[in-house]
Amino acid sequence: MRKLLSLGVPLLLLPLFIHALSLERLAGGVxxxxxxxxxxxxxxxxxxxIRRYGLGGVILFDRHPSRKGIAKNIRSPKQLKRLTRELRSCAPEGRLLIAVDQEGGVVQRLGKRQGFHGDTPRPAVVAKRGRDSARKIYDRMGEELAAAGIDYNLAPVVDLALNPLNRVIVGWGRSYGKDPATVTRYASIFIDEMHRHGVLTALKHFPGHGSSTGDTHKGFVDVTQQWRPVELEPYRRLIASGRADSVMVAHLFNRRLDPRFPASLSARTVRGLLRQKxxxxxxxITDDLQMGAIARHYSLEETIRLALNAGDDLLLFGNQLDPKRIVSPARLVETIVALVKEGKVSRTRLERAAKRVRELTKQGR
Structure with a gap:
């Protein structure tokens, strides 16, 4: 019988194990x-x-959010390897997702200035060099992440490059192109090479960020007029291929999908479109819930309540975007516990989310 990684819990007994967890540790686990x-x-x-709440994971960054030139978490290969080892030793029997955003191009946390390779081309360039080159590029990336103790890469981007005015995806070359087949092909190579080194991945930014004009880091972004159903195609193909370890849902608002809530807080988008359709x-997993598109419009309690009830399993709070909005794990856990006790989020929903997090953890390193 297969065992859960570092848990010693038989797979068939996982639901019972989850059900027996305290509410506090269930909250920490998501x-x-x-x-x-x-x-x-x-x-x-x-x-x-990590030890008290059994956190589902941590996310690491190179740059400090408010102190220029100071490392937040990543300073050098040797230091990062020691940090990830320390973090995992804090976790119950080593069960912890340790994540970074390592796409290549402008988004890579393990950079040259910290002593890593740091010269991975942006996806738009990778797609022009061909499949053999892509395999070599992503093999090296996966090897470096694994050596550093990173087991969850919040990539690849599978957005289609549909809007030339889109700066945050198209302008920065974060998309493999506008053709769904091309995007699927190179995203598959990315995922396969990460998997060869035991690194998990996340398809992003569901349901598609490539047609937008604005940036959800900064505020509300409405894609109702620009978004096209073809943007779902890479997700459809990668899910069908069995390569989707996880899907990151964006904070985009699309009235045609949900007239009230952005995708990350929308049951119609997560439970309806992604899961049912x-x-x-x-x-x-959510995109960072401290982005302007969410934090400027919803309270912390509203954000967590809507995200969990929408069907999100792992709630991401990066504590990176605004030093004034840093939130402690204790406050997040207390908020979730209160929501369950008040009947605003069901314990069953929390258990289902925690179970998916633990199932993902067992697939990693």
């Missing part, structure tokens, strides 16, 4: 948080939070 620190000794705040059964 959270991925960012923190400041290049080390995580036993007495550090992040280590204590596309048949996806795996883990759904």
């Amino acid at each position: 959270l991925m948080v960012g923190f400041v620190g290049t080390e995580a000794p036993p007495g550090s705040p992040i280590c204590r939070a 596309l048949g996806y059964r795996g883990l759904v």
Whole structure:
């Protein structure tokens, strides 16, 4: 019988194991948080939070959110390897997702200035070089991530490059192109090479960011007029191929999909479109819930309530975008616990989300 990675819990007994968890640890298990620190000794705040709440994961960044030139989590290969080892030793029997955004191009946290390869081309360039080159590029990336102790890469981008005025995806070359077949082909290579090194991946940004004009980091982005159903095609194909470890849902608002809520907070989008129409059964992770598109319009309690009830499984709070909005794991856990006790989120929904997080964890390193 297959065992869950680092848990010693037989797969068939996982639902019983989840059901027996305290509400506090269930809440912690659906959270991925960012923190400041290049080390995580036993007495550090992040280590204590991981141990007490059983956090689902942490996300690491190179740059400090408010202190220019200072490392937030990533300073060098040797330091990062030590940090990930310390983080995992804080977790119950080593069960912890350790994530970064390592796409290539402008988005790569393991950069040259920290002593990593750091010269991975942006996806738009990779697609022009051909499949053999792509395999070599992503093989090296996967090897470097695994050596550093990273087991979850929040990539690849599978947005279609449909809007030439789109700066954050198209302008930065983060898309493999406008053709769904091309995007699927290179995203598949990316995923396969990550998997060869035991690194999990996340398809993003569902249901498609390539037709937008605005940037959800900064505020509300309405794609009702621009978004096209063809943007779902890479997700459809990658889900059908069995390559979708997880799907990251964006904060885009599309009145045609949901007249009230942005995708990340929308049951119509997550449970309806992604799960029912596309048949996806795996883990759904939110984009950073501290982005302007969410944080400027919803309170923390509203955000968490809507995200969980929409069907999101892993809630991402990067503590990276605004030093004034840093939120502690304790506050996040307390908020979720209160929502369950008040009947605003069901324990069953929380258990289902925590189960998916643990199932993803077992697939990694």
